[in-house]
Amino acid sequence: MKVLYFAWLRAKVGTGEETVVPPEDVADVAALVEWLRSLSPGHAEALADLAVVRVAVNQDYVGLDAPVRPGDEVAFFPPVTGG
Amino acid sequence: MIRVQREDFDPAAELARFSGNGAIGGVCLFLGLVRDYVGEANARRQDVTAMTLEHYPGMTEKQLAAIEAEARRRWPLEDALIVHRHGRLEAGERIVLVATASAHREAAFQSCHFLIDWLKTKAPFWKVEHTAHGDTWVEARDSDDALAARWEKG
Numbered sequence: 001m002k003v004l005y006f007a008w009l010r011a012k013v014g015t016g017e018e019t020v021v022p023p024e025d026v027a028d029v030a031a032l033v034e035w036l037r038s039l040s041p042g043h044a045e046a047l048a049d050l051a052v053v054r055v056a057v058n059q060d061y062v063g064l065d066a067p068v069r070p071g072d073e074v075a076f077f078p079p080v081t082g083g
Numbered sequence: 084m085i086r087v088q089r090e091d092f093d094p095a096a097e098l099a100r101f102s103g104n105g106a107i108g109g110v111c112l113f114l115g116l117v118r119d120y121v122g123e124a125n126a127r128r129q130d131v132t133a134m135t136l137e138h139y140p141g142m143t144e145k146q147l148a149a150i151e152a153e154a155r156r157r158w159p160l161e162d163a164l165i166v167h168r169h170g171r172l173e174a175g176e177r178i179v180l181v182a183t184a185s186a187h188r189e190a191a192f193q194s195c196h197f198l199i200d201w202l203k204t205k206a207p208f209w210k211v212e213h214t215a216h217g218d219t220w221v222e223a224r225d226s227d228d229a230l231a232a233r234w235e236k237g
Contacts, residue, residue: 006139007209008220056207059142075139075207079223082136082167082208083115083179083199 001070003036005046006077009053012046021070029055030064032074052078084163085147087138089170094180097164101184107161109188111195113181119174121212121219131212134221136169136178139207143167150201154183157197158190165198169208197234204231 003018010016022035037044047053055062056075068074084100086092094114101110119131151163162184172178181202183194210221 006207007137056142059145075142077139077207078209078220080204080207081210081221081223082206083203
């Protein structure tokens with residue numbers, strides 16, 4: 001599974017992209033976030049407040065209950081500020 | 084049509100695409116520029132020298148294409164164009180161009196307004212402002228959410 005981080009989340013995690021192999025019982029975004037938080041203090045800090053984090057699976061916006069599978073591209077980023 | 088690019092663009096040259104289609108009676112264009120201050124008004128001038136736009140290659144194009152398709156579903160458009168830049172942009176530089184063309188002005192005005200409102204809350208871009216006091220990630224504004232929400236269909 002490929003996990004991407006953008007903007008200040010990338011700075012806190014320390015990388016913009018990583019390949020991870022979560023335990024098999026990690027089946028949705030909420031469980032993935034919980035597991036990613038355990039990887040490092042930077043991950044924990046970046047994902048501490050999900051009110052300021054948006055999630056995309058395979059480049060579509062999703063909620064915390066969305067399923068995640070091996071091979072998915074999961075991205076975490078702040079609310080967008082383009083235009 | 085969607086374009087995401089680092090290079091500048093020429094608004095006049097972009098408008099050329101709308102010539103030659105006799106069905107087009109009106110074109111509406113929105114052009115976004117880099118402001119040189121932080122906050123709501125010049126009273127809070129803080130001298131933004133430049134900003135850097137980061138984006139999510141792949142998802143950006145996918146979301147912009149979806150937004151354009153939604154505009155084409157809602158209004159009878161002959162053509163639509165979104166050009167959005169990324170990378171470092173100095174104050175005063177062009178950031179984004181949205182242009183829509185239709186037989187009559189109302190559809191062109193409304194769809195152009197819709198596209199820039201939705202783009203601002205759905206396309207995965209993030210801005211860092213460079214000021215004399217350091218670099219700051221721009222926070223999403225509730226007012227932009229409200230402007231986008233008025234186009235939600237109940």
